[in-house]
Amino acid sequence: MGRAPCCDKNGLKKGPWTPEEDQKLTAxxxxxxxxxxxxxxCGKSCRLRWTNYxxxxxxxxxxxxxEEETIIQLHSILGNKWSAIAARLPGRTDNEIKNYWNTHIRKRLLRNGIDPVTHASRLDLLDLSSILSSALCNPSSLLTLSTLVGNTQALLNPDIFRLSTTLSSLKQENSDLFLQQLQENQLCSSLLQNQAIPTLSSQSNQFQNQEEPIPACTTTASTGPFLNQTTPLMLANVEGFSPNTTSTFSCQNSQENFVPLNEGLVSQPNFYCNSTTTTNPTVPELEEYSGFQSANNCYQNFSIDSVISTRLTSPDPLNSPSTYVNSSSTEDDRECYSSLLKFEIPESFDIDDFL
DNA sequence: AAACGCCGCAACCGCCGAGGT
DNA sequence: AACCTCGGCGGTTGCGGCGTT
Structure with a gap:
């Protein structure tokens, strides 16, 4: 205990490495x-420089x-065993993964209402706007949302409860009007058209029939802490976020039919938004990042994060940042959100009442 | 243009276990 | 058995870049 840092011995050099030192070490x-x-x-410094850089x-x-999805999945199983995670990600170091987790993924999980330590869904962490935007765009999720909230009263946030109950009643009272409004909407119309696309349904059949339980994970993850702790909530959430819904929404620049919502409500839409699809969205591109593609990826099947994260840029492994929407979004992001939320809200729905 | 604050990443720190003496 | 060295790991820090005011 309390041993002096090794670099303190013998006056060994510390601090940033120079190119000359790198060359020396490499040689x-x-x-x-x-x-x-x-x-x-010191030996430690040399080893780290070599292994990490x-x-x-x-x-x-x-x-x-x-890679991100893999990290999240492995973290849900292994915890902060960065070296073990790195061993499964060729070319990535534990330090790099650790940094990326702490600076990106962790924050994103928190934003999406997922405890980054336990990977459990937590309503008290979940951004209310996520629920609202998804519920409004997917009326079939309203009852599910209500059920979810009702079943998790221990975590209940009064705002969420009011939101779900009001949306549910709204749907029940004015279901025809509500659905009509949605169907008349350009984006939701495309949803209805895309529902028959087989490429999506082929690998996400478990989500098609919402009465059907999601099959148990067949990988080693099935015994991990993640599933044990989160399955009930995750199931509830996944039910509300069908792949059809996810695949429907895309970035479009048109501002037609856009009804501005409260800024907070549009801060975190729940759909992947690929920049390459901004003018001509195609299902395969969305499918590629939908999180439902990988049939053997256990985490993806259950991850609310996979569903509600919003990708704004192309995931080019070299150049593209994995940019996710947050409340401090850019103008470009907002433009994207605006088009994501191109639907009309029934007059009887009082947004202010929720806030 | 300068000041300020935030963010990401490289590097360091402290602890631990294995192996050698 | 006790001590030491070394490699490895996860947590933390500090600096530089970048954006904002």
Whole structure:
């Protein structure tokens, strides 16, 4: 206990590495191989520099969407075992994954109402706007939402409860009008057209029939803490976020039919928004990132995060940042949100009443 | 243009276990 | 058995870049 840092011994150099030092270390390792990390810096520093930066097989650049999903899935099983997670992500280091988790994924999970430690869905963390926007665009989810909220009173947020109950009653009282409004909407019309597209349904049959229980995970994740802790809530959420709904919405620049909502309500729409589809959205592109594609990816099948995260840029593994919507969004983001929420709200629906 | 604050990442720190003496 | 060294790991920090005011 309390041992002095190794770098304090012998006056070894600390701090950022210079290109010359990098060259030296690389040349040394190419000659001698890794190990015996005692050069002009402490062994630890040399080893870290090599494993985290100089190693030739390190993959540089942004994490791809698939990598992100893998990290989340593995984290739900392994916890903060970064080295174990890194071992399953070729070219990525534990340090890189750890940093990415702390700076990106963790925040995103929190925004989406998921505890990043337990991966449990927490309504008290969930952004109310997520629920509202999804519920409004998917009337079939209203009752599910109500059920979800009713079944989780321990976590109940009064705003969410009011939201769900009011939306449910709204749907029941004015279901014809409500559905008509949605169907007349351009985007929701495209939803109805796209529902018959087989490529989506082929790999997400478990979501098609909402009466059917989602099959148990067949991977090793089935025994992990994630499923045990989160399945009930996740199921409820997934029911509300059918892949059809997700695939329907896309970025369009047109502002027609857009009814501005309260700023807070549009801060976090729940649909992937690929920049490549801004003018001509296509189902395959959305499908690619929908999170429902991978049949053997257990986490994706259950992850609310997979469903409600909003991707704004193309997931080019090298250049594209994995940008997700948050409350401090840019103008571009807002433009995207605006088009995402191109529907009309029935007059009887009082937004202010929710807020 | 300058000041300020935020964010991301590289590097460091402290602890632990394995292996050697 | 006790001690030491080393490699490995997760947590934390500090600096530089960038955006905002």
């Amino acid at each position: 040394y390792i190419q000659l001698q191989g890794p190990g015996n990390w005692r050069l002009q810096r 100089l190693r030739p097989d390190i993959k540089r650049g942004r994490f791809s969407f698939e």
